[in-house]
């Protein structure tokens with residue numbers, strides 16, 4: 001009897017927004033500062049304090065919801081979600097319940113083979129983060145509230161993903177989008193993104209489909225853990241189904257954690273607790289209205305999305321998917337590339353210069369590509385010089401590096417560093433003649449179109465360029481050499 | 492009126508009275524009277540003298556003076572101060588010192604007021620008699636066997652006994668107006684959003700509003716001038732563009748011509764006879780002054796108490812969740828686990844009425860009950876708001892009693908919380924609608940207990956409200972009646 005199963009995954013994602021201050025107070029956002037040094041009466045829930053909404057965080061949330069093609073609520077409000085936990089100073093979290101900022105959208109993710117797939121987005125809402133309980137203090141638990149009140153974007157998808165790789169692709173695409181929009185640094189090491197997949201299997205047996213109980217895996221903060229935990233869960237659930245035959249029912253959802261060392265999921269809660277968060281509208285904050293003009297203004301800030309841009313680079317500029325992907329990992333890089341190409345430079349050459357030299361130096365200096373001293377204008381000029389054979393590809397890399405660090409004009413630098421290639425055909429002809437005279441064996445191989453013809457031609461080219469001290473323009477050398485050899489073939 | 496806000500300020504500003512003298516004079520009275528009344532949870536003589544010294548220095552150096560220069564003011568103990576504890580009359584916060592000053596405290600200090608102490612109240616402002624204080628008993632200065640009203644009972648008693656020139660209270664369902672009525676002083680609850688709540692320890696966030704308790708209507712205007720206005724730290728506090736803050740003392744003495752007073756006949760039925768008579772007397776006086784009575788209906792008024800006790804307790808159950816023994820406040824020494832830190836700390840430090848309201852509110856917000864209680868209460872709230880809107884289309888103000896009786900005896904109503912809740916019928920609807928209202932003295936009953944008249948007007952019309960109140964005050968002497976204890 002044939003039996004097959006389909007993995008079904010929905011994701012809940014928390015993204016830390018890159019605002020300067022917290023969601024409802026003026027405290028600076030903190031990563032790695034000493035505990036409880038980024039706090040004020042508001043975010044530690046002192047008596048009598050009131051929240052004030054961070055407008056930038058709200059706009060970031062709207063931008064993200066727009067990028068995820070959501071319906072944007074023109075009227076939203078805040079709600080209190082009640083639960084007791086030491087890292088939640090007020091014992092309620094300010095969140096959004098029935099009127100999220102965005103709903104019913106989708107994210108387009110790249111598929112293997114070049115296509116794309118749409119994953120539906122159920123909702124996008126904004127809330128404040130909790131603090132952190134620190135347990136390893138020997139008998140005591142301490143609470144660090146530096147993170148309490150940080151703006152947190154929650155994104156919930158429909159269960160539209162069907163493989164660990166697809167879930168990873170979704171997570172990576174979302175990261176690329178939030179980084180592209182500049183609403184989050186998306187730094188996984190700093191915990192800027194946390195994933196909680198809901199996983200189950202649809203098992204086909206005979207003519208019937210059996211659905212396994214859903215498990216939620218809590219608090220994953222790397223793509224690797226996300227992908228691995230889903231693969232593990234799929235396997236575990238299938239085994240469990242074979243053993244117990246248990247299927248999805250109300251209330252039999254389980255909660256698991258992920259053991260990064262053993263690479264296994266660990267049961268945390270057998271049955272889903274009947275949480276009653278007692279949501280009600282936050283009376284200390286006023287509802288937020290977005291006018292049509294405000295929505296328009298935000299839309300105008302949205303720009304082209306990374307996947308769109310990647311596809312455009314592939315079709316319009318003829319780049320391969322890998323190169324287009326590297327260029328669109330960051331908005332700054334993508335725009336720099338696009339501007340340079342629009343100035344008339346050859347895309348592949350610009351791509352090579354940017355990805356091989358530009359990104360390397362930017363990374364070294366911990367800046368964006370557009371913060372280097374290289375401008376799209378200079379890069380276009382440099383690419384053209386390379387194209388026309390004025391400088392070699394290797395020289396172009398050196399010139400790029402110098403400009404990136406110190407600034408300057410590519411032509412001036414090429415002259416100054418004596419990197420201009422000779423295009424004087426008379427001079428090159430003399431060198432070609434000399435080499436033909438000196439290398440009869442290689443010439444013969446070419447003329448007789450022997451097996452070694454190609455190799456021999458390359459060798460002769462190299463000899464000419466060597467004789468010129470690396471100054472001869474390879475294009476011209478090739479033209480002249482080819483013409484002379486052709487003449488020898490057909491005397 | 493020798494020791495009103497206005498007269499003290501004028502004398503201090505003109506150099507006839509040193510701020511220090513004023514403070515010492517009031518502390519001398521406090522020493523004499525306070526043991527019988529018990530209005531204060533904390534006396535702040537030391538900081539008060541420092542604040543007074545600053546004022547005297549300002550005068551000596553000829554620098555400009557604030558509108559409350561040298562005026563001794565008391566503040567309810569749910570207003571956060573960095574000097575002295577802020578207890579909310581709860582064992583939970585008995586030793587709590589706030590790291591910041593409430594917006595209104597900053598405003599008082601900036602106006603050169605002198606803060607003499609923090610006054611007693613019902614625990615977390617939940618109550619109508621101050622009997623729910625977890626820390627102290629406050630007596631009505633007119634009869635120490637009776638309650639001062641609540642929850643701002645300490646503030647009203649302190650002003651009535653002239654232990655301070657004026658005080659600040661907070662009003663969620665009548666907590667300024669009812670004690671002011673019971674103690675024979677003026678109590679003003681401004682429009683919701685008129686005064687910043689930043690630093691007011693929250694009870695019912697959508698209902699709470701800070702206001703003055705004073706000896707005269709003019710003093711209420713002077714204090715409102717100081718505390719009203721936008722504060723970016725309170726999102727529910729309205730902007731200057733929406734509702735500019737006028738000078739509330741300007742035009743105060745000009746009577747309103749052709750004043751139309753809305754009256755609901757049924758409001759005067761079934762209440763203490765002397766209260767009814769006093770209100771009717773007041774209405775006749777207004778008519779003599781040229782006003783016209785407009786009989787109206789408030790069809791949804793009768794649901795106000797029920798709606799209030801759902802909304803206020805729902806908000807309270809959430810607002811008070813933070814008092815858990817984890818970050819500050821009382822922590823039970825008997826707690827074994829972290830769950831016990833919550834349960835035992837709250838069980839041991841919160842009073843019966845606070846627990847009752849937390850449970851009521853928690854229930855009202857629970858899944859399966861939300862629609863039937865909380866959502867329905869919000870609908871009632873809207874209907875009540877509409878009742879007021881319609882009333883103010885027909886009339887300039889609404890007049891009614893503050894409470895159905897004068898001050899009652901200790902313990903008289905504690906056994907039956909529902910009776911206590913129902914006594915707030917006339918004040919509660921005003922908070923649900925968010926409109927401003929004032930309570931002014933309008934008589935004394937046979938037992939020499941003050942009776943209060945309540946006047947209500949449309950949102951952000953405090954200027955008119957105070958002018959209407961001043962018309963009555965000008966034509967009567969009730970505001971100058973003092974309890975024997977204060978003489």
Ligand SMILES: [Zn+2]
Pocket residue numbers: 022025026027038039040041042043044149
């Ligand atoms: Zn803060």
